[in-house]
Amino acid sequence: MATATSRSAIAIAVTGLRKSYGDNVVLDGIDLHIAEGTIFALLGPNGAGKTTMVQILSTLIGADGGHVRIAGRELTQEPDAVRDLIGVTGQFSAVDNLLTGEENLNLMADLRHLARTEGRRRTADLLAQFELTEAGKKQAVTYSGGMRRRLDLAMTLVGDPRIIFLDEPTAGLDPRSRRTMWQIIRDLVASGVTIFLTTQYLEEADQLADQIALLDHGRLIAEGTPDELKRLIPGGHIRLQFADLHGLESAARAFAESTRDDDTFTLQVPSDGGVRSLRALLDQLDMASIEVDSLSVHTPDLDDVFLTFTGQPDTERATVR
Amino acid sequence: MSTLTYAVRDSKTMLRRNLIHMLRYPIALMLVGIPVILLLLFVYVFGGTLGAGLGGVSGGRAEYANYVLPGILLITVACAAQGTAISVAMDMTEGIIARFRTMAIFRPSVLTGHVLSSMIQTMLGLAVVIGVGLLVGFRPTANAIEWVAATGVLAMITLAVIWLSVACGLVTKSVETASNLPMPLILLPFLGSGFVPTDSMPAAVRLFADYQPFTPVMETLRGLLLGTAIGNNAILAVAWCVVITLASYLWAKKLYNRDPSR
Ligand SMILES: Nc1ncnc2c1ncn2[C@@H]1O[C@H](COP(=O)(O)OP(=O)(O)OP(=O)(O)O)[C@@H](O)[C@H]1O
Numbered sequence: 001m002a003t004a005t006s007r008s009a010i011a012i013a014v015t016g017l018r019k020s021y022g023d024n025v026v027l028d029g030i031d032l033h034i035a036e037g038t039i040f041a042l043l044g045p046n047g048a049g050k051t052t053m054v055q056i057l058s059t060l061i062g063a064d065g066g067h068v069r070i071a072g073r074e075l076t077q078e079p080d081a082v083r084d085l086i087g088v089t090g091q092f093s094a095v096d097n098l099l100t101g102e103e104n105l106n107l108m109a110d111l112r113h114l115a116r117t118e119g120r121r122r123t124a125d126l127l128a129q130f131e132l133t134e135a136g137k138k139q140a141v142t143y144s145g146g147m148r149r150r151l152d153l154a155m156t157l158v159g160d161p162r163i164i165f166l167d168e169p170t171a172g173l174d175p176r177s178r179r180t181m182w183q184i185i186r187d188l189v190a191s192g193v194t195i196f197l198t199t200q201y202l203e204e205a206d207q208l209a210d211q212i213a214l215l216d217h218g219r220l221i222a223e224g225t226p227d228e229l230k231r232l233i234p235g236g237h238i239r240l241q242f243a244d245l246h247g248l249e250s251a252a253r254a255f256a257e258s259t260r261d262d263d264t265f266t267l268q269v270p271s272d273g274g275v276r277s278l279r280a281l282l283d284q285l286d287m288a289s290i291e292v293d294s295l296s297v298h299t300p301d302l303d304d305v306f307l308t309f310t311g312q313p314d315t316e317r318a319t320v321r
Numbered sequence: 322m323s324t325l326t327y328a329v330r331d332s333k334t335m336l337r338r339n340l341i342h343m344l345r346y347p348i349a350l351m352l353v354g355i356p357v358i359l360l361l362l363f364v365y366v367f368g369g370t371l372g373a374g375l376g377g378v379s380g381g382r383a384e385y386a387n388y389v390l391p392g393i394l395l396i397t398v399a400c401a402a403q404g405t406a407i408s409v410a411m412d413m414t415e416g417i418i419a420r421f422r423t424m425a426i427f428r429p430s431v432l433t434g435h436v437l438s439s440m441i442q443t444m445l446g447l448a449v450v451i452g453v454g455l456l457v458g459f460r461p462t463a464n465a466i467e468w469v470a471a472t473g474v475l476a477m478i479t480l481a482v483i484w485l486s487v488a489c490g491l492v493t494k495s496v497e498t499a500s501n502l503p504m505p506l507i508l509l510p511f512l513g514s515g516f517v518p519t520d521s522m523p524a525a526v527r528l529f530a531d532y533q534p535f536t537p538v539m540e541t542l543r544g545l546l547l548g549t550a551i552g553n554n555a556i557l558a559v560a561w562c563v564v565i566t567l568a569s570y571l572w573a574k575k576l577y578n579r580d581p582s583r
């Protein structure tokens with residue numbers, strides 16, 4: 001399959017992975033190869049099987065079939081060797097609520113078998129890095145969702161795992177915390193760590209990932225770099241709102257490729273949403289002296305992606321299920 | 322480091338975790354109230370009559386306080402078992418257990434942490450009950466060696482019952498059920514020689530009472546603390562404790578190692 005040199009550069013290799021819950025086929029033959037030191041994003045709607053995948057790859061639950069190698073080690077043969085290399089932040093909080101933040105981190109340091117002084121120093125560093133120094137003395141049960149999420153990730157980082165699984169790391173975070181989390185993830189990768197993350201946001205995958213895969217109904221329906229995927233998605237457009245039919249008609253004549261909606265006096269002009277194309281569009285409107293009431297830029301989102309690859313938007317599918 | 326050093330270190334780490342839990346949420350210690358109330362009830366309300374029925378020289382309440390204490394001690398152990406089952410079941414619903422499962426740690430250490438901290442709580446509870454017993458008329462005749470032996474017997478039955486209750490806490494997904502499973506243990510001292518001698522019972526009950534594990538334990542304790550005849554009860558008590566401990570340990574370990582998705 002791979003040569004000796006390229007195998008050492010593959011952090012996670014998955015072939016034919018399958019998992020069912022009763023009649024519910026959750027993973028139906030997944031193949032994946034994730035290079036060392038990169039960020040891989042698994043994208044999918046609710047119930048797609050993202051968490052199941054993370055749980056299998058992180059040795060929490062068993063698969064029904066297929067092979068997984070983590071850093072060259074067979075998952076089922078050497079689970080403890082794999083566990084030594086990985087860190088996991090699951091979708092649901094995995095902190096000890098009765099312990100303080102500091103005690104939680106010290107617990108991790110002890111379980112990672114760090115020397116006492118080294119463990120205590122690591123705890124102090126992580127508390128500072130995650131802005132938890134003050135809260136560190138309080139029981140985790142009193143933490144807000146965002147603080148708990150930060151503590152959760154800090155606990156994962158004790159012991160410097162080489163491969164980190166993050167199941168929806170930014171779910172429930174405010175925009176500022178989300179950006180902080182993104183920066184932390186980028187810093188980790190810069191130090192050579194491999195990241196496997198799941199998300200429901202195309203934007204997040206776009207911001208972070210070197211490689212994206214779309215999971216749907218137990219299969220990977222698309223894979224590639226963010227740019228490769230976006231090139232395949234035609235969902236981006238600029239939406240123009242007019243005061244009356246007259247404005248709409250003259251604009252529709254100016255933009256040949258647009259789609260018009262006569263009921264709402266809106267016009268959708270295909271666009272990549274960039275500043276350059278926006279300026280070109282405004283110039284064109286100016287030249288034709290067309291008055292626009294309002295304008296909004298619509299970039300491709302997960303819905304467009306699923307629309308493109310499955311022919312139906314993800315929200316409809318969610319309700320059908 | 323070898324596997325054994327890791328096993329010891331991880332167990333110590335988990336014990337520390339459970340001791341902090343104990344200080345912040347002392348379930349097992351709260352359950353000490355029940356045996357203390359039962360002790361007072363049986364000595365002061367029923368003690369006069371039941372004590373007279375024992376047919377000893379001093380008779381009455383004083384004699385009954387001596388007779389009932391070993392049974393109350395085992396009720397203490399049974400109540401602590403309930404606390405252990407509850408705290409294990411509650412712990413298993415916590416997300417941190419999933420985290421432990423993805424870490425390279427000595428697996429049973431999650432359980433040994435619970436067992437050791439429950440042991441400590443139960444032994445403390447037993448000391449409290451014995452203290453109250455002394456206040457209400459319990460007059461042991463034991464010398465230092467007999468006290469050590471009695472402590473050993475109590476530690477053994479506690480270990481056995483606690484491993485059993487750890488398994489009870491793991492076998493069910495609901496905390497409610499977990500708290501009910503060790504309930505029958507509280508009845509065992511009543512259906513044994515804990516409160517009245519077994520020869521006063523009807524034949525069928527007596528058969529059960531004579532052959533259930535708590536009876537030899539209580540008879541051994543009675544012998545060590547009060548100087549009654551022990552006979553082969555000591556060997557039976559030790560054998561029961563070893564069997565229950567081993568079987569429960571293996572069962573609990575198997576339950577914990579189940580794939581959580583199946
Ligand atoms: N323990 C379980 N028992 C039975 N079915 C399960 C179990 N865990 C997950 N499933 C099912 O497996 C499917 C995938 O679930 P999973 O949690 O992996 O989805 P997900 O992609 O992480 O969704 P979300 O975005 O909501 O977190 C769902 O249909 C779910 O009902």
Ligand SMILES: [Mg+2]
Pocket residue numbers: 050051052091167
């Ligand atoms: Mg999930």
